[in-house]
Amino acid sequence: MIIIDNKKIEELQLCLSERPAIPTPEQDVEFIEIKGRNGSLTKKYGFKDMTYSLTFDFLEDTPFKPAYRKAKLALFNGKKLAFEDDPGIYYKIKSVSVSEAENEIMEFGQFTVEFILAPFAYEETESxxxxxxxxxxxxxxxxxxxxxxxxxxxxxxxxxxxxxxxxxxxxxxxxxxxxxxxxxxxxxxxxxxxxxxxxxxxxxxxxxxxxxxxxxxxxxxxxxxxxxx
The missing domain is CATH 2.60.120.860 (Jelly Rolls)
Incomplete structure (x- = not known):
């Protein structure tokens, strides 16, 4: 399960639509073709921010509209994203965008969140x-x-x-x-x-x-x- 700033998503009356993938950053690499050289010259730079999407459903018997408002507030204020099955590790949230919620049935709601994450998984460490x-x-x-x-x-x-x-x-x-x-x-x-x-x-x-x-x-x-x- 997902944890936002030490708060499990169940506390926001949410659950995931499917098991999430593991975020992995892309390295910024430049390939330079030089005439007369075999192969390209490769320059490796830092890692890029990660775009990471999750789709959430609301738990059964949850009043949809007030729960959606509270969930958006927690997500937009979020600083850390973590996974319950990977304790002690978190990702830094740089920005969040939340889609409009699907609400075709009164008791059902679903929406997608796109996170921009810093390009590393961090350990909870002490001095x-x-x-x-x-x-x-x-x-x-x-x-x-x-x-x-x-x-x-x-x-x-x-x-x-x-x-x-x-x-x-x-x-x-x-x-x-x-x-x-x-x-x-x-x-x-x-x-x-x-x-x-x-x-x-x-x-x-x-x-x-x-x-x-x-x-x-x-x-x-x-x-x-x-x-x-």
């Missing part, structure tokens, strides 16, 4: 506190972690053979590789700290990732955000 050299093993595709750096000056964070410099920070700084933003929350307000970070936003590659730090950094909190294609 890990790192106080010394640590190895994190990524079981899936390259991930874009969320890192909270605790620092009393300047230091470097190393992930394998790459590093970022945290400069002149007294307190904490959040490095969000997904949004490519470095900041601190101050009484609910986002304080931009991108000018205090030098280097590319870190990623965790598939397999082992050796993580360490130096200088005035005292510890890291890393949410690895494991993801799959």
């Amino acid at each position: 890990k506190i790192i106080t010394s050299q640590t190895t994190l093993t990524n079981p899936g595709y390259e991930s874009e972690p969320l890192i909270v750096v605790h620092c009393t000056g300047t230091g470097k964070v190393y992930i394998n053979n790459k590093s970022i410099t945290i400069k002149d920070i007294n307190g904490t700084m959040t490095v969000d590789s997904e949004s490519m933003n470095a900041y601190r929350m101050d009484n609910g307000r986002i304080v931009n700290l991108n000018h205090h970070m030098i280097g590319d936003f870190p990623v965790l590659g598939q397999g082992k990732n050796v993580i360490k730090f130096d200088g005035d950094i005292t510890k890291l909190e890393i949410n690895p955000r494991w993801r799959w294609v």
Whole structure:
């Protein structure tokens, strides 16, 4: 069954018309023909957003029109799509379009929802506190972690053979590789700290990732955000 933001669709008086397919992203690939070369030159880029459609029926003995209104509200506000038979995994909802409902019979209603999903399946992960050299093993595709750096000056964070410099920070700084933003929350307000970070936003590659730090950094909190294609 489908779960929208931790709410099972049965709670919205809905059921699926048929068992859903598993979303899979398409990679953006460019093939370049070069005269005199055998075969084409292939360039692989990122993955495209996924278009994913589901058709819903209303449960028996459900007042159709009020249930349809409530279902649309939940769907349009939805941020996560998950499957009950795949616990701990979710898809990020980027947008939703809902078709007009078929209502030829008073007690029956059916409609189709087209989701635009980000191109990965994400694991529900928690932050890990790192106080010394640590190895994190990524079981899936390259991930874009969320890192909270605790620092009393300047230091470097190393992930394998790459590093970022945290400069002149007294307190904490959040490095969000997904949004490519470095900041601190101050009484609910986002304080931009991108000018205090030098280097590319870190990623965790598939397999082992050796993580360490130096200088005035005292510890890291890393949410690895494991993801799959």
